[in-house]
Amino acid sequence: MSLIPATILTGFLGSGKTTLLKRVLSEAHGQKIAVIENEFGEENIDNDILVADTSEQIIQMSNGCICCTIREDLRATLQDLAQKKRKGELDFERVVIETTGLADPGPVAQTFFMDDEIAESYLLDSILTLVDAKHANQQLDDRQEARRQVGFADQIFISKADLVSQEDLEALQHRLRHMNPRAPQKAVHFGEVALTEVFDLRGFNLNAKLDIDPDFLTEDDHAHHDHEHGENCDHPSHGHGAGHHHHHDDDVKSFVFRSDRAFDPARLEDFLGAIVNIYGPRMLRYKGVLNMAGTDRKVIFQGVHQLMGSDLGPRWGDGEKKASKMVFIGIDLPKDILLQGLEQSLV
Structure with missing residues (x-):
């Protein structure tokens, strides 16, 4: 069935x-x-x-x-x-x-x-x-x-x-x-x-x-949350009306990791395992398309809290740039630790 x-x-x-x-x-x-x-x-x-x-x-x-x-x-x-x-x-x-x-x-x-x-x-x-x-x-x-x-x-x-x-x-x-x-x-x-x-x-x-998630794989202004939208933000969708700019500092936030270098599978697994162990309850959703050393196929990866899994996706196309992109959504996640650890998991 x-x-x-x-x-x-x-x-x-x-x-x-x-x-x-x-x-x-x-x-x-x-x-x-x-x-x-x-x-x-x-x-x-x-x-x-x-x-x-x-x-x-x-x-x-x-x-x-x-x-x-x-x-x-x-x-x-x-x-x-x-x-x-x-x-x-x-x-x-x-x-x-x-x-x-x-x-x-x-x-x-x-x-x-x-x-x-x-x-x-x-x-x-x-x-x-x-x-x-x-x-x-x-x-x-x-x-x-x-x-x-x-x-x-x-x-x-x-x-x-x-x-x-x-x-x-x-x-x-x-x-x-x-x-x-x-x-x-x-x-x-x-x-x-x-x-x-x-x-x-x-x-x-x-x-x-x-294609289930087309926006996830496109370069898009909203994914670059490397800047906080503070008072001086010139982001077009803010509509700076008369005192109409509210800055909400939500504890649920997202950030994206991107790299053109391949991941070392063992290092990445060790790092993610450790992170999920400590921060799992605060990690709401995380998802990515990864360029892994040792395979010519995309690795599709995602998780909810402490549970994560990955599958082999399609082959990288001829002339397609091999790049990894991951998004993390969670509660007060330590962005610096995560980005640094991912960086260190690359080949």
Whole structure:
């Protein structure tokens, strides 16, 4: 049986997760989706579109979607669903996990890597994060969970953009890019999102399909976060209106390492192993395309917290410049130590 794709939907309280989910579930797309609600006493999924006996854990919906609320462990629920699918008791093609607004998506993502049984049944496709344009700055300032949700995202949807000025929206987008340059951003209106922007994003695939993340591999102004955007910054998207320049010093930040020299595989492995040991809990996402000594193929590498893995990608093209590029997104990571260690892991 082929792997069941899973999508994690996260975002702070009130950011519009349920609206987006409702939209996805009620659209006539012909897909059967199992929804797992991982909520703590929030209003559970759209009582109006579900015909449900609340004591029943799994609810079949009119368009073939099924919803279940996690009352125990996520792992158990996923196993239960996979088992029912194998036995033909339930028919669904993919799973969406809606986390509570206060959740750190990290442990949810790790479930897919740490448990063999889950890894044999599911493929984690991506983490989608909803950000409420109107309240985001306050939430990001005050709540680490909100910052982590941004740091983990493979795709960011900005809701309620119509409630803020264009200038405020651009400032928010700039802030989010600073925290996570690898997640594309899109302003959405009342959860109206094309399914192609929600499913099969392959944000977690360690595979040769580098086009899953085109911006990640292009030289782009926002990836060069070697300068802090302080008061004298002349970055065009800052909009220096009358006193309108807010500098947010978020603890979730990203930085990029680039080199034209090849990595020594053993040295790199030792260094990353040591780093992940010490800073793993603060490393939200890291990802790269590496030029490794001893192979004529690209090495695709990525990790979440302490878990990392790599795969051989396609061969370097004729005349293509062999270069490594890695992005790290984390909480107060020691950039100098990381950059220096990576530099020392080169041939």
